Amino acid sequence: MKQNVKVNTPIHIRPASHEEAGLFYSQMKETEDAALGTVGHVRMDFGSSGKGFYHTWWPHNDDQFNTKEFKGELQEVVDALRADGPLKDLASMRSYCYRNGGGITEDGRCFGYIVETEHYRYCLRCTPSPGDYQGYLYCYDLRQQQMAQGKPVGRVTFADGSRMDYTDAQEYLRCIQEELPQHSVTGFRYETLTDDPVVRKQVDDILFDLYGEENPQSLADYENGSNRDMKMGGM
Incomplete structure (x- = not known):
């Protein structure tokens, strides 16, 4: 996922509540995944230096919601989170989490942040510790949720x-x-x-x-x- 300079999507990120913690993990049942309109999730880490950016895309729902529209917006959201947010590097993630809260686990190791746009919800799980995958970004299509509801x-x-x-x-x-x-x-x-x-x-x-x-x-x-x-x- 190459970082671009221009970001067109207005980004507002908020800390998650404990009640929303389930949105930051893969659903075990396909029916739940379909009801949530899960497009897929991105697994990310900063490498051994803490300053790299490595990522893997994991499709959900047979990748059927992964449209050109979504791909373009996902790129913009990630660019914004990398430019001045928790995905800049490991030190920035640690500072961001401790400054903004959003803890979603009892042990205090993981933090959750949500970005919502007109048609999508992005749920970023941060684990600001070396040796772990530091980021998981779960992406949901709100229109699919509406139909499922x-x-x-x-x-x-x-x-x-x-x-x-x-x-x-x-x-x-x-x-x-x-x-x-x-x-x-x-x-x-x-x-x-x-x-x-x-x-x-x-x-x-x-x-x-x-x-x-x-x-x-x-x-x-x-x-x-x-x-x-x-x-x-x-x-």
């Missing part, structure tokens, strides 16, 4: 007044694919409620396909939010 991905309505909210993205997409060709008869309408760029693109792909066209927008366009100005983006 039963918040609607999309909503469909019909001319007779019936309405259905979908919390399962695949079921929502299947409904659109089946009902859209008959929309002029049934009054079928849909509204995509999730900000997940993958789902939003799949919805528009179905619409363009109905008219024999190819969606001109790439997934990167959806990750950047440019698709919100599309004229055919929903019905």
Whole structure:
């Protein structure tokens, strides 16, 4: 993970509470990992000198949430934490932890800090001791958490007044694919409620396909939010 100079993401880091300690460790059950929307975690250490920076990426949930959008933001978050924060070097981590608190273990060896952005939560576990892996950064997709908690991905309505909210993205997409060709008869309408760029693109792909066209927008366009100005983006 190469350090860049420019950081575009506003970073606000806060100490964790004891109640949040579980967010700083891998979940043993796949269902829990899925419910948390875990993208993956980065294991880090400063090497024998205490001034290096070595890291390994560990994917979660089959790496399916590791999008280009996430990768770019992760780089910016790590850059900010390295520039003037607990990931600068071992001495800086030790000083930061003792100055800011955030202890998450009874023995006082590990400290937790949380960074939240619009779509992601980053949970940094610090162990400011030589000989250990000094940092673990767990990354969570908040949109996936919302879907797992039963918040609607999309909503469909019909001319007779019936309405259905979908919390399962695949079921929502299947409904659109089946009902859209008959929309002029049934009054079928849909509204995509999730900000997940993958789902939003799949919805528009179905619409363009109905008219024999190819969606001109790439997934990167959806990750950047440019698709919100599309004229055919929903019905």
